[in-house]
């Protein structure tokens with residue numbers, strides 16, 4: 001049987017196909033219990049630290065509610081409220097937290113930081129998002145796919161429309177490990193403001209795909225990418241807090257890759273729409289309104305009609321963050 005007790009969860013590259021499937025099966029069990037109101041306080045008396053150097057809604061709430069459902073206590077360290085990396089080295093903070101907590105979640109920037117935290121703390125560390133990877137997100141994405149298409153997703157196809165980043169990286173990794181076809185569709189030129197896959201990540205995914213039969217590709221041709229896709233996935237084109245010049249060039253670069261009804265119409269008949277959220281589809285949000293005013297556009301990475309439409313599974317996907325993150329904590333601490 002699979003046993004990942006004591007392990008950190010930093011990147012899905014570190015986990016085998018069976019270990020990933022085990023985490024997904026466990027997520028299904030935990031979701032069923034939660035929905036049926038069956039208590040599952042399996043980790044009563046343990047405590048976890050939730051370190052966020054960037055803001056979060058879903059990830060933070062999933063870790064907090066997940067930990068509480070498992071009977072654990074939580075301490076949240078906000079983006080500015082800890083000494084880590086400023087007044088104290090990562091290695092020192094890691095050793096302190098490791099003396100007090102049974103597990104540590106970390107969201108931040110450089111992936112090396114979460115690796116260092118794991119190396120020095122001596123307790124399981126879970127990656128809540130780094131520049132390179134967003135592994136808990138990918139687990140929730142695939143749980144949502146399973147709910148729609150069944151447990152065996154071999155031969156299904158997911159298209160990621162738009163900007164490469166941590167979400168696309170982890171999606172490519174999990175698809176390659178599970179034999180799911182994956183295509184990233186976006187500009188492929190080496191121009192300022194554009195990001196394509198880092199060669200080392202893409203090569204690792206190709207190695208995994210060779211074992212599982214997954215077909216991985218990148219293209220700038222929307223029709224070619226979306227044809228036959230069972231899921232069309234997207235993410236925001238630019239992060240909050242990034243300079244206006246970047247917004248301007250990124251919007252111009254990414255606009256051809258907006259997920260519209262027409263794009264969904266090119267996919268398989270049963271295709272679903274996925275988005276890790278938050279989304280800027282809604283110009284009623286502060287950021288959405290700024291974009292609409294500043295750039296004279298009313299729609300960003302996805303149209304309202306797709307986001308709110310019958311193929312959208314974005315809120316199931318968001319809920320699944322809870323069940324999958326809970327599975328990760330339980331499997332590594334239980």
Ligand code: CP
Pocket residue numbers: 055056057058059060129137276277278
């Ligand atoms: N998808 C995701 O990571 O959401 P948050 O940034 O709200 O945690």
